[in-house]
Amino acid sequence: MRHIQIYTYALLVTALLFGYSPARAQSTSVEMLYQNTQNLSREIAQLQTEAKALAGERQASLQLRITGRQLELLTAFDTLTDRIVAEENDGVELTELKAKLAPQLLALGPQIKTAINRRLVALDKLEETHEALSITWMASYLEHNTFIDHAYLTLTQHAKNLADLKLDNAESTAYLHRALQQRAEVLAGQIALTQKELEANLHSLTASPDDAGTQQKVKSLEDKQNINTESLKSTVALLQENGLESGRYKEILINSTGDITADILDVNLLKRLSQTWLKNITNYVLDNGAGLFFKLIVFLLILLLFHYLSRTVAKLLRKSLAKSTMPVSFLMETMVVNLCRRMIMLIGILLGLSQLGFSLAPILAGLGVAGFIVGFALQDTLGNFASGMMILIYRPYDVDDLIEAAGVQGRVQRMNLVSTTILTIDNQTLVIPNNKIWGDVIRNVTAQKHRRVDMVFGIGYSDNIEKAEKILKDILDAHPQVLSEPEHTVKLHTLNESSVDFIVRPWVETENYWDVYWDVTKSVKLRFDAEGISIPFPQRDVHIYQTEKTA
Template structure:
């Protein structure tokens, strides 16, 4: 119980201490914040005194550091101004501090303006100090633009602080509005000029792809364009924050970057973009419509001509293979003819694309690279391809052959270099990868013209063997589909447990195999029954022994 009371007391004391500390911090925070601003202002004054004693690059470098400190001072004043507004909202009078701050706050606007102007001048003078688009030039260009964007952001906050403290912000606001609109126009112009330079260098690079200097120039121009575009995005955001029209600059951003984001999109902009795109399409159609229409007609004519050429070439090749003395399977014939036809069509498509203005060299190079990547990714498919070639070369089966391979029995319907399609006896279509067929035993049932039918018939031990043999021979001799050559075989083969077995092996045409099998089996059953010859089945004799129980 005492422990609980002690814990409660400790929590109560802790809360009181935290409340006292927070109240103390609130009572002194304004003084601390104000002192921070004064310290920064003193550092800036000291740096300005030192800069007057310097000249040249050292003075310019120190001046840049001064502008950075001025932005820090502006941020400190923002924090202090927000704090004063909060205190006034709580009915805490801060009139004395506002009076002390007013001259300093009002003096900050001209200081930031001067810092921005120095940075803009530094950008204009970059060509005199560094080689254009060099690494140093690009670093300074990025640094200056980043500073300017931040300065305009701080200046926007400064104008808001003046309004919150009921100080005159008309001059700062007027300058800010004019400067933001002017900066947006300048950045938009720079984007347009850089884009033209970039397009010209890309055109030169297309003519000379291995030109290292042009490649570096293109990369530098793209980096510059990205920096300028980012600055325009920041400026557009500030224009919107100051309730200024930014529609035309949003349009430029979308056209230059291709990115349509929620923060730069509105209904009016969509209308303007739609009108601009429609106008561009209309102008292009008026300027190039006739030529483009003619190119499309030529493209379609080329495809049509090569379509008929592919059919004629396939027909001619099929006739040539049919007359060839070299034995060619139907599978290989179909494969070669289809490949020839597709190659002719591919040539036609490439020629048609060239008429539309497409360069064939990049397309062919892309096809080569894509083929390498696809081949590496589809190694199993390449195995099927190799197996398909081996099947075509060695021809273990052909179309319509009845085969047994990969655990499947059926007739071959068609084949390509990847798979073989088989129709099973019960009318199922199976597509089997070629490597599974080539890697297994292939049993071609219909490869030979003649086939032997193997049958076994049994008679009882008490039946006449000679009579049974004569009946079997008579059945084979009268059957029209049993061949005389090779000669059939009827022999007593096995003395089984319950029967005496004859083997009956007639030769037939392959397509008559099952007809002969079924006919002979039926005839044997009917003749044996008519002649009194039994067809035995397995039998067992069971002997039961009974023993008498003794008392």
């Protein structure tokens, strides 16, 4: 019997959801629509008479048909009302038809009110027939609330139909306003009570996370809260449609769900929310200000302590690396020291946050998840990281070294595990990814203490070779920055087309390379000019032949 009633209610809700919408059937006459309502009314009366003579399942089945016919009648009345209003706007006189229709329309309001009151009583007695928060209880709770929400929607449409036909809708409207305000208050109270019960069970679940009974109760309370909030949303929409105050209920919806949507947001609500939040913040500061201030002081002291601790550890680490027998590049030293400092500061920040009341477990879990996501998204960066590690391990260059790598030449300014910053000869700063450097030839110009300067000087074929060779050696011997060891080289190297070329290769300190190169080049030019030795340049003879023209 109860299952049949549930099916009956389900059909009613479905019909209200999908069938109750005004439609204007312009191709159908008003008389035909009116006859349709009369036929449905007679069918309903006949079915009700038959139902009185039945009992049990047969009576419940017939009641199901009656409910369906009643919903068809409601839809037919809505269609007829819209058509009558349209015809009257076009100048058609329908006073007689409206007089016939008025008693039937006025009788619909009490029927809807009766249906609503029955459902409200059923909600109050729900725990007498079902175990609280059980599956059957939750199904009935949802079904009753859905029926009531749509019944109020139906009553709202009914009051509008009466107004459209200029019939007395004062009683239906007054009842509707009272009922909507009362329902909004009841739902607001239920949401508050359910929220408190839910918080208590969540607290218990924190102490006993494996308690299956508490887990199921939390799930049921969350479902119940969702049903209440959806019903309150529907009620708030009807309050707005009927011009009633709904601001406080919108605030409850936002506080309970956390959702701020366009359909419930307005200026007054924003003002009320701002005042509420400001009041809550003020009360919290007044109640917890002293403790919060003390925690903030402890947090700052922890950060200051770990800042000095990180600096001390960095100094000790630098001294240890400087005294270490294992050769460590400046880049490696800088990376290790900075990494240790940052790790110490991270520990200090986490400890400080724990003193402020933050739980470290979610923070650490969030850092782990964030690290995984960032690592997956930045795969190229991980390649740079690996290349940076290889550079630090094998040390092909260090800070202040002049290198050629990735197609550029410049002095290394700094390096991290992702990129290397190079200052070019013409003072441009270039940031090069480490994988581009490690994947190419690296030429370290300043890695060695000594460098050889390779120069070539040419003399004419008519000049004295021994004299030129002696002059070149004298210039190198006289230059203070040319090293005696390794010994410099001056040799006749090539007999070119227009010159006899000497190679001149002095050894110098690496930092003196260009000074020696420029000084020696200048000195050779001056000495050759003074000693009468020519420095030939390519020459070309051009012969012009003239031919006589014949007549």
